[in-house]
Amino acid sequence: MGSRVPPRSSLHDKDAMRSIPGWFAKKVARGLAVVALTWSPLVLTGTGCGPTEDASEQEAPLDTRAHSFTPMAPSGDFTAQVTRYEYEFATQTGAAKSTLLMDVYPPGGDCFVVKAPQGLTEVHWNGNPPLRSESVEDGIRVCGPGLFAGQVKLEARFTVPLQTYDFTQVGFSRRTDKAGNTFSYLLNWVEGCDRFGPCDDRTDQLAQYVFTIKHAQNERVVCPGQRTRPDNTTTKCTLTGLTKAPTYSSFAVASNPAWVPSTFTEVSNKFKLVFYEVPGGKLAASLNANDVKAYLHWIIGELGPLPYGTELRVAGAPTEWLGVEHPANLILREDLPDLRRDYANMTMHTLMHEVVHQWAGNRTTLSRPFDFVWKEAIAEYLTYLYELRARPSGEAEQTRAYWDRLARTAAYYPQPQDDPPPVFLSLASDVYGTGPMILFLQLEPLLGQDAVLRGIKGFLSQPGDRSVDDLRAALEQASGKNLGPYFDAWVHGAGDPDWPYFEVSTEEDDGDVTLTALQRSVSGTHYPVAVDVLLEGATQSKLVTLDYGLEPESDTLHVTVPFPEPVLQVTVDPENRVVNRRFLGVSDEPPPPRWLF
Ligand SMILES: [Zn+2]
Known part of the structure; x- marks a missing residue:
C-alpha cells in the first residue's frame, strides 16, 4: 500500500495540498506523474502533526524514498472521504452538531484537515477528545491515534449564526412569508457547507446524510431524504440508501409553522408529490395535477426511478431564487405564478427544472x-x-x-x-x-x-x-x-463572448435564390453551426438551413434553393435556435432579468 496513488479527486484537494511540504505541493501542481511516484511516502513523513523525519530523507532519490516505509503507526495528514454526515440542528437557536464518518485511505496518518467555521466546540475523534487540534486556513486540523486505513468519526459542535452571504439567502435566515408566517431556512450552495460545521465542500464528493432537526412543537420541517417525525419537536431526514448526494444541495433545512402537507399527485411505487404550502398558497393551485403526473411519468421514463425514494416534497417559501433542488425536497418561490413571465408558465417550468436536478446535479454531480x-x-x-x-x-x-x-x-x-x-x-x-x-x-x-x-x-x-x-x-x-x-x-x-454575426445576401436567378452567408466575429473563428434563415416573398416563405458542419474551414457558405418570387425579407435564426449577434459591432441590446434556480 506504500505506493498507492490516492483517488483522482484528492489530487486536486487544497486540504490535501496543505498536508505536504510547500516545495512538494508545487511539484504536485506541475504534474501528476510526480505524485504517483512519491505521494505516499511523503504523506508519511513530511507534516507538522507527527514526528518529522530529517530533511535529507525528503531529498533522497526517488527509489530510496519509495522504500522508506516502515510499519509503525503512520503520522501526518491522511486523505479521507467523508461517507456520511450526521447533522443535528435546532431551528430556534442555530445550535448544530456535526458528525463526520470518514474512510481513511492508505497509507493513513494521524491527522485530518477539513474545512470548518471558526468557533467549533466539543471536537471529538472516535468518541474521545483529540490528541491535538489546531486552526488552519479555512478549517481545522484534528489529530488522534495514527491509522493506516479504516474509519474515523469526527464530531464537533457549532452555533450557526443567523446570517446570509453574498447577497443571497445562502446561510441561516428567517423571513416572513406572504401570509405573515416565519420561514426558517438553512441553505447551502456550491462550496459552502463548511459554514455550518466541519465539512468537505469539494463539489465532486457524494455522501450519505442523517438530519436530526429540533424545532418548536408547531413547526413543520422539511429536509433532504426520507422524512419522519419521531416526536413533536423532532423531525428526522435520512438519506442513507445506495444513492448518495452532494453537499451543495443536501445541507438544507426549511421550516414554517403554517405549512400544510397535501398529496398533489401519486402513482404507487413510482412517485408521490407532496406540497407543503401555507393556506392560500399559490403554487399547487396554479398547477394541474394531471399535467404534473404526466411529466413525472415522462422524466422517470427517460432518467430512471426518482433517486431518493418515491416521495418528492415541494415547499413554497419566500425565496429569492425561483427554486432549489434539495434531494427529495424542492423549495419553490411562493409567488412564482405572479412573476413576470420570462417562461410562459413560470411555476410549471420551475417545477420541471428542479425535478430534473434530482438526477442532474444531485445523483450525478459537478x-x-x-x-x-x-x-x-x-x-x-x-x-x-x-x-x-x-x-x-x-x-x-x-x-x-x-x-x-x-x-x-x-x-x-x-x-x-x-x-x-x-x-x-x-x-x-x-x-x-x-x-x-x-x-x-x-x-x-x-x-x-x-x-x-x-x-x-x-x-x-x-x-x-x-x-x-x-x-x-x-x-x-x-x-x-x-x-x-x-x-x-x-x-x-476568456473575455466577452465573441458570438458570430451572420451576414446573409441573396441573388435571384430564374426561379432560384442563392444565399451567401458570411460568418463574422472579432476573432475570425469559424463557428461550427447550422443556422436557419427565413426567406419571405410576397406570397411565399421558406426556411433554409445554412449548415457549416462541425469542422468548417471557411466563413462563407452558398446555398441555392428554388424560390419563385422576389425575396422581400431575410431573417436569420427566426426560431431562436442559435446564439448569434443581432447587430454587427458593439451590441446595445439590454440583458433580460436573470433568474437563479
Ligand atoms: Zn437549476
Missing part, C-alpha cells in the same frame, strides 16, 4: 464548481423538450426566445477560462441561456435531437461526478461525431 453549466443546461433542456413535446404550443418557443436573449447578452463563455476567474455567483446566473443552447439545442441540427437526448441519458446514467468534458465525450459517443472544434469555439473562452 466535478468542479465551473462545471456548473451542465447541470443547469440539462435541467433547462429536458424541461424544454417536454414543453416541446407535451405542453401547450408557445411554451417551448418562449423558452427558446428567453434563452436566446440571455445567451446573446451573456458575460461569459459557458466554461470560462478567464484569469482571474469570474465570481462564481456571476457565472452561475449567466449560464441559463448559453448552457442549454450551446450544449444541446444548437447541436440538434448537427447531431440530431435523438442523439443529443441519448448523450444526456448516457452522461447521467451512473451516479458520480461529471465535467463539461465528460458531457462532450457522452455527446460524441451518442453521435459518433468529433465535437472538439465545436466545444473549442463555443464553450471555452
